[in-house]
Amino acid sequence: MEAEVSVQEDRPACRACRKRKLRCSREVPLCAHCRRIGTTCEYDGEREKPGLKAGAVEALRKRVEALENAVFHQERSEEHRPVSDSSAVATALREGMELLLGQLQQQPHTRKRPCEDSVSDVPCSPSNKRRRVNDTLIEPDDYSFSDLSSSLPPPAVLEAVVDSYFALVQPWIPIFHEKRFRRRLRSADKSRLEVVLHAMVVAMLKHVDQSVLPADLKDIEAVCERSRKIVVLTAMDDLYVENLQALIIICFEDIGSGRVSRAWPIVGSLTRTVEYLQLSVESENHDTGRVLQPRPSLPVAADWVEEEERRRVFWTVFNLDRFCSVTTGWNTSLTSNDVHRRLPADGGLWHNEEPVTTPFFGIWDRSAGKIGTLIAFLPTDKPSPTAQVDMSTVGAFAYRVEATESLSRVTTFFLQQRINHRDRQEMGSWLMRFKELDLRLVSWKMFLPQKWKDTNISRQPTVVTMDPNLTLAHITHNTSMILLHQRIAYPPPEWLEVVKLPTLSSAETCEAAAAETANITEKYLGNCPREGVVDSQFAFCVFVSARVLLVHWRYYGTPLSPDYWTLMKCLDAMATRWSGRVQANRQNSAARYFGQLNAIHRACQSDENFKLDVLGYSNEIEWTGDSQQTAPAAVPESTAGLSQVAFPPDLPAMLHSSPARMSYNTGSPDELTTVTSILLDQQYSEMDRIISLNNAYFASDVAYST
Structure with a gap:
């Protein structure tokens, strides 16, 4: 190849380099810059006369x-x-x-606007500032935001992107009414959808058949990065629901791709913007109870279908806010003071445009949730209307919202609470909170409607079609049980000097929850399309389940459960699916979870004194920087798959120091003694807490159950 390249020093720079003010290598047929970005390289044989500068x-x-x-x-x-x-x-x-x-x-040498360039070109900057050498850094002036369609892929590619989005991503973040979206896309009034289309390009271009992509779109990473910057800059420019939808897609992609440090600022912005747009309250409650009325930012919804779409946009942002809090340990942004919303309706009813009324969902007041305050008396929300509401109007997405909020409650009202383990009164109040949350989770599972207790929504007995959101709701519930019980199941030795804990019962709960998560996940991945992607919350739940099995193995010295390897296989499959049709990116979230578990397992095998923090899941993985940075030392730099991981047929017990003797100093009868006696009661310890594949059956009557 190098022999075919000719360089002529006196030849003028190519057009692309002159427009972008780059030093051209003057090579034929392509200069260095044009070859790198995949654009057309043209030499016109004469230098342009200085024309009127843009601006x-x-x-x-x-x-x-x-x-x-x-x-x-x-x-x-x-x-x-x-x-x-x-x-x-x-x-x-x-x-x-x-x-x-x-x-x-009227001068003839006026520069063209960037929107006049083809989509394959990197638009030129009208700024007089010197351009950075790294061309992937796009300045705000690089694009004409008055016409975003000029930088979109060709119609055929765009159609494939939209089809892939509704097949793979819409089930996890159901924020569009598909029939109306496609109808609007074919209409003349679609300018506000262009930012959404750019977001879909970011998330789905890697899943499109590469044979239909033109040459100027082969560099998928560069095209997606360009569209992402367009989305972020455009969506921050005004308050539209479409801008929120575009940013939600960007967050979904960033988190799943392992670039969570890029997503959290957007999540923070979304949580405030839904309040500015008054999406956190029902439309009939916008003007009630306030002396100073907030300024309206959106027109009234045209009908129930549009109102339901706005409602789903809010609950998707709510899920992102809760997921951010659970995985990082940060405080939630949307509180009980902000939220007065009905749950999303059943997806089939929404798809068929059948208006229904759903119940309100209560958010606990964080300020009133300190240890010592009974949850039973926590204000949850403003009183709902007196009219009876049919619970059959909600669907799988609503139960996912409830399960995600339960997971957040465990983090906010239990794990994030400060506690002095040597203070018997504080420990008694902390264990009372544990019991209350435990009973709440058991109650949620017990009163789950029969048709929503099984994730198989197929009407044909021989066909397994598992609803994504209902499946995620089930494993999220099991993950809530793990996070709630694991501190009781694997306590620090010094705690055992103060209080007698139901450690064995909680350890069994953690093991059972992890095992059922493995069963559900394996069944879901085995029956969904091979190209189907999985939400990051799903991967997080699998990670927590696999990690608690390592903790149990390390703490009690028992053989490592075979379910651990099942969960590892599932994470590896998730990581591969996320990469789409391009070369596998081993830095996406599922791959990083896989690598972290691998690193912990090796550390346990090689070091008898290795200490595994039970609650270290929130800060073990380094998420800062983009996905191309070197992984942290604790995580292997490349996890090419399970073929490089040893799966021993026999998993002998770990040789390590025995856990502390369970000797207790009960002291005089007090609240702590009373609570522990309840927790150690056999009837309490044997409650059915875990959602499994075999404890119920249901079939949905609608095609769109989410």
């Missing part, structure tokens, strides 16, 4: 306005001067400058 006309116009203002200010300050003289000066000045501007605009 010069606007600068001159501003100067005219400044001069006019100065003249009229001078008129006011010099009252002795006749008014007609000042007006004559201003008129003459205006006519002269407008004549000059007209002549300048």
Whole structure:
């Protein structure tokens, strides 16, 4: 290849390099810059004459306005001067400058606007500042935001992107009414959807058949990065529901791709923007109870279908906020003071445009949730209307919202609470909170409607079609049980000197929850399309389940459960599916979870003194920086799959120091003693807490159950 490249020093730079003010290598047929970005390299044989710089006309116009203002200010300050003289000066000045501007605009060498370039070109910057060498860093002036369609892929590719989105991503973040979206896409009034289309390109271009992509779209990473920047810059420019939808897709992609540090700022912005748009409250409650009414930012929804779409946008942002809190240990942004929303309706009813009324969902008040306050008396929400609401109107997405909030409650009202384990009163209150949350989770599972207790929504006995959101709701519930019980199941040795804990019962709960999560996940991945992607919350639940099995193995010295390897296989499959049709990206979230578990397992095998923090899941993995950075030391730099991981047929017990002797100092009867006696009661410990594949059956009557 190098022998075919010719360089001519006196040849002018190519057009692309001249437009972007880059140093051209002058190679034929492609210079270095054009070869790297995959654009057309053209030499026109002559240098362009210096033309009017972009922005010069606007600068001159501003100067005219400044001069006019100065003249009229001078008129006011010099009252002795006749008014007609000042007006004559201003008129003459205006006519002269407008004549000059007209002549300048007629110059033949005016630069083209970036939107006139083909989509394959990297748009030029009209700024006079020197461009950075790294061309993937796109400045705000690089694009004409008045016409986003010019930078979209060709219609055939765009159609494939939209089809892939509704097949693979819409089930996890159901924020569009598909029939209306496609109808609107074919109409003339689709300008606000262009930012959404760019977001879909970011998430789905890697899943499109590569044979249909033109040459200028082969560099998928560069195209997606460009579209992502367009989305972020455009969506922050105004308050539209479409902008929120585009940013939600970007968050879904960033988190799943392992670039969570890029997603959290957007999540923070989304949680505030849904309040600005008043999406956190029902439309009938916008103007009630306030002396100072908030400024309306959105027109009233045209009908129930549009109102339900807005409602689903809010609950998707709510899920992102809760997921962010659970995985990082940060506080939630959307609180009980902000939220007064009905649950999303059943997806089939929404798809068929059948209006229904759903119940309100109560959010616990964090400020009233300190240890020592009974949950039974926590204010949950404003009182709902007195009319009876049919619970059959909600669907799988609503149960996912409830399960995600339960997971967040365990983190917020239990794990994040400060506790002095040597204070018997505080420990008694903390264990009372544990019991209350445990009973809440058991109650949620017990009163789950019969048709929503099984994730198989197929009407045909031989066909297994598992609803994504209902499946995620079930394993999220099991993960809540793990996070709630694991501190009780594997306590620090010093705790056992103060209180007697139901460690064995909680350990059995953790093992059972992890085992059922493995069964559900394996069944789901085995019956969904091979190209189907999985939500990051799903991967997190699998990670927590696999990790608690490692903790159990390490703490009690028992053989490592075979379910651990099942969960590892599932994570590896998730990581592969996320990469789509391009080369596997081993830095996406599922791959990082896989690598972290691998690192912990190796550390346990190689070091008898290795200490595994039971609650270290929130800070073990380094998420900062983009996905191309080197992985942290604790995680293997490349996890090419399970073929590189040893799966021993026999998993002998770990040789390590025995766990602390369970000797207890009960002291005098008090609240702590009372609570522990309840927790150690056999009837309490044997409650059915875990959702499994075999404890219920249901079939949905609708095609769109989410």
